[in-house]
Amino acid sequence: MSEHTSDRPTTPSRRGLLFGGALAAAGTLAAACTGNDPKETTPAAQTGNLGGGDNAKPGRPVTIGFSAPAADHGWIAAITKNAQAEAKRYSDLTFKPVEPTNDINQQISAVESLISAKVNALVLLPNDGEQLNQVARKAMDAGIPVINLDRVFPDKLSYRTWIGGDNYGMGVAAGHHVGRRLKEKGVAKPVIVEVQGIATLPLTQERSKGFADALKTYGFSVTAKQDAKFTVETGNQVASNLLQAHKKIDALWNHDDDQGVGVLAAVKQAGRKDFFMVGGAGSANAMREIKSGGVLEATVTYSPTMAASAVRVARLIAQGKGMADLMELQVPQSLTLTSETVTRQNVDQYLPLGFES
Amino acid sequence: MTAGDTDLKTAAVPKAPRVRREVHHIGLVAALVLLALVGVVTEPDNFATSGNVAGILALAATIGVITVGMTFVIIGGGIDLSVGALMALASVWATTLATQSYGPVVMVVCALLVGTGAGLVNGLLIAYGRLVPFIATLAMLVAARGLAQRMSDRKTQLVRPENDAIEALSTTKVLGLPLVVFIFAAVAAAGWVLLNRTTFGRRTFAVGGNPEAARLAGIDVRRHTLMSYALSGLCCGVAAIIIMARTTTGSSTHGDLYELDAIAAVIIGGTLLTGGRGTLAGSILGVLVFTLITNLFILNGLQTSDQLIAKGAIIVVAVLLQRRGLRAPT
Numbered sequence: 288m289s290e291h292t293s294d295r296p297t298t299p300s301r302r303g304l305l306f307g308g309a310l311a312a313a314g315t316l317a318a319a320c321t322g323n324d325p326k327e328t329t330p331a332a333q334t335g336n337l338g339g340g341d342n343a344k345p346g347r348p349v350t351i352g353f354s355a356p357a358a359d360h361g362w363i364a365a366i367t368k369n370a371q372a373e374a375k376r377y378s379d380l381t382f383k384p385v386e387p388t389n390d391i392n393q394q395i396s397a398v399e400s401l402i403s404a405k406v407n408a409l410v411l412l413p414n415d416g417e418q419l420n421q422v423a424r425k426a427m428d429a430g431i432p433v434i435n436l437d438r439v440f441p442d443k444l445s446y447r448t449w450i451g452g453d454n455y456g457m458g459v460a461a462g463h464h465v466g467r468r469l470k471e472k473g474v475a476k477p478v479i480v481e482v483q484g485i486a487t488l489p490l491t492q493e494r495s496k497g498f499a500d501a502l503k504t505y506g507f508s509v510t511a512k513q514d515a516k517f518t519v520e521t522g523n524q525v526a527s528n529l530l531q532a533h534k535k536i537d538a539l540w541n542h543d544d545d546q547g548v549g550v551l552a553a554v555k556q557a558g559r560k561d562f563f564m565v566g567g568a569g570s571a572n573a574m575r576e577i578k579s580g581g582v583l584e585a586t587v588t589y590s591p592t593m594a595a596s597a598v599r600v601a602r603l604i605a606q607g608k609g610m611a612d613l614m615e616l617q618v619p620q621s622l623t624l625t626s627e628t629v630t631r632q633n634v635d636q637y638l639p640l641g642f643e644s
Numbered sequence: 645m646t647a648g649d650t651d652l653k654t655a656a657v658p659k660a661p662r663v664r665r666e667v668h669h670i671g672l673v674a675a676l677v678l679l680a681l682v683g684v685v686t687e688p689d690n691f692a693t694s695g696n697v698a699g700i701l702a703l704a705a706t707i708g709v710i711t712v713g714m715t716f717v718i719i720g721g722g723i724d725l726s727v728g729a730l731m732a733l734a735s736v737w738a739t740t741l742a743t744q745s746y747g748p749v750v751m752v753v754c755a756l757l758v759g760t761g762a763g764l765v766n767g768l769l770i771a772y773g774r775l776v777p778f779i780a781t782l783a784m785l786v787a788a789r790g791l792a793q794r795m796s797d798r799k800t801q802l803v804r805p806e807n808d809a810i811e812a813l814s815t816t817k818v819l820g821l822p823l824v825v826f827i828f829a830a831v832a833a834a835g836w837v838l839l840n841r842t843t844f845g846r847r848t849f850a851v852g853g854n855p856e857a858a859r860l861a862g863i864d865v866r867r868h869t870l871m872s873y874a875l876s877g878l879c880c881g882v883a884a885i886i887i888m889a890r891t892t893t894g895s896s897t898h899g900d901l902y903e904l905d906a907i908a909a910v911i912i913g914g915t916l917l918t919g920g921r922g923t924l925a926g927s928i929l930g931v932l933v934f935t936l937i938t939n940l941f942i943l944n945g946l947q948t949s950d951q952l953i954a955k956g957a958i959i960v961v962a963v964l965l966q967r968r969g970l971r972a973p974t
Contacts, residue, residue: 358798359897486947511945518897519800523890524703528942531696532687545800549891556702556814556822556890557695572802644800 342603342611343377349605350381351598352401354394355412355436357387360517361545361644362568365591366412366436373595380602391418398422402429407605410597411446412436420445434601436594447604450597450622452589454490457626458497460587461565464628465538466505468563468584477537478510478562482525482550484542486514494542494567515546522546526553536562544570544586545644554582569629571641578634585630591642593624671965672913672929675958679936687943694820696939701821702814702890704935705828706731706883707905708928712835713763713879714906715927719839720872721852721919722777726766726784727880728902732895733792734758734884739801739894748809755888756881762788763877767870781873785903792896801894813889824886831882836924848872853920908955909934912962933958 351374358364367387374382383406385397391414399422401409409431413419416438423433423445433440437451469477481498484491491514499509513529515521522541530536530553541547544566554564559582566573566586576583600618603609609616629637683691690696710727717724737743738755762784769780803810813823839845850858851868859865887898907917909930915922934955941951 359793361799364798486949513942513945514948516900518900519891519893519895520887520898520900524938525942527699527703528939531693531699531939532690532943532945534690548800548802548893552811552814552890552892555811557699 342608345377345379346606346608348379348381349407349602350383350404351601351605352398352404352406352409352431353382353384353411353598354397354401354409355387355594356394356414357389359389361570361642362543362589362591365642366594369591370410370594370598373598377602379606380598382598389414391415394419395422398426402426402431406431408432408434408447408601410434410436410594410601412594413438413440416440432601432604434597434604436597448600448618448620448622450593450600450624452593452624453626454493454589455497456623457567457587457589458494458499459501460497460626460628461494461540461567461585462498462501462504464565464585464587464630465540466502466507469507469537470505472537474537477507478533478535479507480529480533480536480539480562481509481512482522482529482539482541482546483512483514484517484546491542498540515543515549517543517546519546519549519552521549523549523553526550527557530554530557530559538562539564540567541565542567544568544573547573547583547586548644551576551581551583569627569637569641570644571638572644574629574634574638574641577629577631578638580631585628588624588627588629588637588640590624590627590640592640596622596624669914669923669926669929671962672926672933675933676929676936679933679940683936683940683943686940690943691940696943698817698821698825700932700935700939701825701828703938704931705824706886706890706899707902707909707935708828708931709831709879709883709886710876710899710902711906711909711927711931712831712924713876714910715835715913715915715922715924716839716848716872717777717876718907718910718915718917719852719919719922720848720869721855722770722869722872723781723907723917724766724873724876725778725781725903726762726788727876727883727906728899729785729788729792730759730762730877730880731883731887731899731902732897733762733788733795734881735888735894735898736792736796736801736896737894738884739803739888740795741804744804744807748807751803751807751810751888752885755884756878759877759879759881759884760874761877763874763880764870766877767873770873771866771869789896796894796896798896800897803888803892803894810885810888811892813885824889827882827886831879832924832928839924844868844871849920851919905934908959912959930962 353370355367356363358367371382374380383401383404385401388394388397394414398411402425409426411423411433420440420442423440424442426433427445432447433445435446435449439449439451440446465479479502481495483495495512502508511529511533513525515525526549539562541550541564547566563584564582566583567589569586569588569590573583573586577585604618610618710731714724714727734755737758738751743751743754766781766784769775770777816823818826839848847863847868850861850863851865855865888894910927911917912933913923913926913930915926937954938951
């Protein structure tokens, strides 16, 4: 110990200086680095056309409640943003969002607060359809029409209209693109690899089933699939292992463009150019990749613009109007979006609709 | 090294367990060899390739660097639950547009400072605020993730093309290995020297073994505790750089459940959760065992759920063996 006690008087001050310097530097950095570019673009709002007929004209003033999970993912973030942007476009609409949360319990009480606030319609993306079914039913029983966004309630008495994406169709679209491209290339026994999202979710299983079914029509099948967790990091981890497992790959479908950033990084790090890749969801970043003509050749949409459509539909329902392009006097009970395939040919058209991941 | 130091060490760590620790390492090395054999047998074409080995090491780099810091904290009698969140926060802070406008060097410095700074806060709360480490770092976990989400607006922040020097850390290869693997190796080597060849390391064992005795022996226990959490934070900053290089992003979702992976690796590496005893080599071997399992499962096309079961079983077996090792010879 002696040698350390001897130089003690000098060291603390030196360290103190260093430490102080570091803190000061950290402070400056903190001030400089927390900012993100404030310019927010809401592409859906800019490009979407206002509904046909005279539906866009101001009508009876209505209040629309909105509840969605907290965004831990670009897609969910885009859902809330699109809903908000759409609501701003109507002078007759008061938008009442509640604090987004990933806690089922909190979402239930948030929806209850909207019910007691007597909103005219309720747009609801539940954390879990099964678990929020009761409270949605309560809203319907109280005479508030519920517009169920994407994750469906099991009980049809719990919602007036469902609007959402088509997971099976997404797999089908990806499968058709892969199948067609491989036929063009004349590959006989292709190695097709799939990077899934969370494997236990029904939506992942539907996507995989659609993919397999579509491939079957070309006589192809999936060689290997592995699940990531919708995050960049897990996408990177799974893809880098999968690339090791398969020295030759002809096509890769990645279910989700957010985790796709990690998948693309893994492909680049492995220096692989032997296959083409198809993405899923339709993020702006994926579309930029497609445009630049790298390994990512296409993506199949599962567009968060559905939130904007849901707000639009909620307004019509609350005002008792129908959809102008349809015969019926009221909004339909269910609206399933189709999964569109974005390729280099049509990417410019889709770019404004892509969400920032 | 002085006489006082040696005394302190023998007082805190009796001779016998040292031998057993070596034996434990043999067990871990055997597990690694066994897993490698499984790989060679089941996937002869893909497993034993230089590309796969490089891939495994690169995957192990993030969690490995974090485990180095965690080893110090746990040997010192603490625990750090905030590591995954700190890595996420550092990666987000370093990839905001404002930080990125200063270039890759500032991004790296920013990640290191954010990690160290948050680690210092942990240390201050625990050493001077007298909070239980579990609670202080749990609070940091929640708060740091929240801050990361707020700062990134819950988006994935891409490393911009002009800062591709960051990505080059994982695309540039030296001797067939990406640079991130060398960062991992350097951190592990530095950690080993710090733990085994310096007073700081010796004090870590002393503080973890018996803080009161350490205090009576003239160690500033509180300052030492502060330093060890700062060190853990610094490691999270380094890990953030690696994850930015590998994924080309900063995101509040990075490092999910890393705290559990790191603690598990430290534990199967033979470090006592109560502190005072442990080795860095064991922790690194623990990380490699886990990464190897993930690799083997994916090579063989098995699902992640089975991986989790296997990892759980390995933790239990390792700890059971460790307890036998502690009891048997006496």
